[in-house]
Amino acid sequence: MNIQDIRKQFPILDQEVNGHPLVYLDSAATSQKPLPVIEAITKYYREYNSNVHRGVHTLGTRATDGYENAREKVRQFIQAKSIEEIIFTRGTTTALNMVASSYGLSHLQKGDEIVISYMEHxxxxxxWQQVAKETGAKLKYIPLQEDGTxxxxxxEETVTNQTKIVSLAxxxxxxxxxNPIKEIAEIAHKNGAVMVVDxxxxxxxxxxxxQNLDCDFLAFSGHKMCGPTGIGVLYGKKELLENMEPVETGGEMIDFVGLYESTWKELPWKFEAGTPIIAGAIGLAxxxxxxxxIGLDNIANHEHKLAQYALQRLSEIEGLTIYGPQERAGxxxxxxxxxxPHDVATVLDAEGIAVRAGHHCAQPLMKWLNVSATARxxxxxxxxxxxIDKLALAIQKTKEYFGNVI
Incomplete structure (x- = not known):
C-alpha cells in the first residue's frame, strides 16, 4: 500500500483548516483513525451491541467473541505467551497506575529503590512518586547523556541490589x-528488579x-496506534500477575461473592472489573x-526517513533549536x-498545520532541557x-513574523 492509498484510508485528512489543506503532525498525542477501525466500531454498535461474558444469547456471544478475539490479536501483536498476560485498560496511564498500585505497594518497603529517567512522561x-511516599522507597533517576540518550x-551505576523496580519509556x-530496553532489563534482572516499560x-x-525484551510489564494505548480512545493494554508476566491483587473490584472480576468474603476470577479477568471496553477492544483489533x-517494519522505515528529513530541513532554519539525538523515532x-512555543503552534495552525506545544506531560525533562515548553x-x-516542507516553510514564516514584531 503506497502513501496515497494509506492516506485515503483516513477521511479526516481530506479537509482544509483555516483555508489550507490539513497537515496533521500531532500523532504522538493521538493518531488519526482509518476507515477499517471506524467501520469495525460502527458495525459492533449497529449489529451486535451487547455486554460480554454474562449472556448466552446470540448478540452476547458475538460481542464476547469479538472482545476475546481482540485479546488474542493483542497477544500475537506483542508476542506474549498467553492471553492470561493481556489485560485491557483505559490506556497506558491506567496500566502503569495498576502496576504501581498493585505490584509496587505490595513489594516495596523503606530502603528499596525505584529507578526511572528524566525523559519519562x-x-x-x-x-512511582506516590508509591515511594507510601512505602518509604527511594525514587532515583538515570542521568541522560547530552543528546538525551x-x-x-x-x-549500571544507578541500579543497585536495593532496586526493586525499573520503569522506562x-x-x-x-x-x-x-531506549535499549532489552539491555536495561538484563541489568534490572541481574539486580533482582522487575522491568516496567511504557x-x-x-x-x-x-x-x-x-519475550525478546524480557520485560516484566509493558503498557500501551490504542489511540496512538490508529485505534479508538479509552482502550489500552497492560502486559504482565503470568507469574507476577497471579500474585497481584486487583486494583478495582466489582462485577465481572469475581468468582464467588459471599456476605463477608469474595474470590476472584482467573487471569486476565480478575483485573477487568465492570463492563469492559468492548467497542474499544474491537476497534483496537x-x-x-x-x-x-502495512507492516510495522515498513512503518518504522517510513517514519525514520521522515524524521531524518525533518531534522535536515529544520536544521537549515537559523535560530531554531532541535532537542534529542540524531537517531530517533518519528x-x-x-x-x-x-x-x-504556543505562539509557534498558533501561527502554524493558521497555516493548517497541527503541532503540539507545551511541556508534553514531561516537566522534569523540560527542566533538564532548561526550557519551560517546546513545540513538537x-x-x-x-x-x-x-x-515537512510545508512545516519548514511555515516555521520560517513564523520566525520572520515575530522578528518583525519584535
Missing amino acids: HANIIP IALKDV LVSNVLGTI AAQGAPHMKIDV AAIDFLED LVTFNIEDVH ASFYLYNTEDE
Missing part, C-alpha cells in the same frame, strides 16, 4: 529517543516482542490488522529563539516529506 513518574554504564515522547510511543511505530497489513521537538511535530504512516 508524567504517567510514568507520578505513580541513556548510556548503559549510567544504568521505550520511546521518549519529547526527544524521540529509543510503550505508548513505541507500540504504534515498531515491532514489539515482550481492527487497528492492529490495519497496521500489520518526531522533532524544537524551539524558535525568542518565540514562545510528530509523524506517522500517513505523513509525507511534502508536509
Whole structure:
C-alpha cells in the first residue's frame, strides 16, 4: 500500500483548516483513525451491541467473541505467551497506575529503590512518586547523556541490589529517543528488579516482542496506534500477575461473592472489573490488522526517513533549536529563539498545520532541557516529506513574523 492509498484510508485528512489543506503532525498525542477501525466500531454498535461474558444469547456471544478475539490479536501483536498476560485498560496511564498500585505497594518497603529517567512522561513518574511516599522507597533517576540518550554504564551505576523496580519509556515522547530496553532489563534482572516499560510511543511505530525484551510489564494505548480512545493494554508476566491483587473490584472480576468474603476470577479477568471496553477492544483489533497489513517494519522505515528529513530541513532554519539525538523515532521537538512555543503552534495552525506545544506531560525533562515548553511535530504512516516542507516553510514564516514584531 503506497502513501496515497494509506492516506485515503483516513477521511479526516481530506479537509482544509483555516483555508489550507490539513497537515496533521500531532500523532504522538493521538493518531488519526482509518476507515477499517471506524467501520469495525460502527458495525459492533449497529449489529451486535451487547455486554460480554454474562449472556448466552446470540448478540452476547458475538460481542464476547469479538472482545476475546481482540485479546488474542493483542497477544500475537506483542508476542506474549498467553492471553492470561493481556489485560485491557483505559490506556497506558491506567496500566502503569495498576502496576504501581498493585505490584509496587505490595513489594516495596523503606530502603528499596525505584529507578526511572528524566525523559519519562508524567504517567510514568507520578505513580512511582506516590508509591515511594507510601512505602518509604527511594525514587532515583538515570542521568541522560547530552543528546538525551541513556548510556548503559549510567544504568549500571544507578541500579543497585536495593532496586526493586525499573520503569522506562521505550520511546521518549519529547526527544524521540529509543531506549535499549532489552539491555536495561538484563541489568534490572541481574539486580533482582522487575522491568516496567511504557510503550505508548513505541507500540504504534515498531515491532514489539515482550519475550525478546524480557520485560516484566509493558503498557500501551490504542489511540496512538490508529485505534479508538479509552482502550489500552497492560502486559504482565503470568507469574507476577497471579500474585497481584486487583486494583478495582466489582462485577465481572469475581468468582464467588459471599456476605463477608469474595474470590476472584482467573487471569486476565480478575483485573477487568465492570463492563469492559468492548467497542474499544474491537476497534483496537481492527487497528492492529490495519497496521500489520502495512507492516510495522515498513512503518518504522517510513517514519525514520521522515524524521531524518525533518531534522535536515529544520536544521537549515537559523535560530531554531532541535532537542534529542540524531537517531530517533518519528518526531522533532524544537524551539524558535525568542518565540514562545504556543505562539509557534498558533501561527502554524493558521497555516493548517497541527503541532503540539507545551511541556508534553514531561516537566522534569523540560527542566533538564532548561526550557519551560517546546513545540513538537510528530509523524506517522500517513505523513509525507511534502508536509515537512510545508512545516519548514511555515516555521520560517513564523520566525520572520515575530522578528518583525519584535
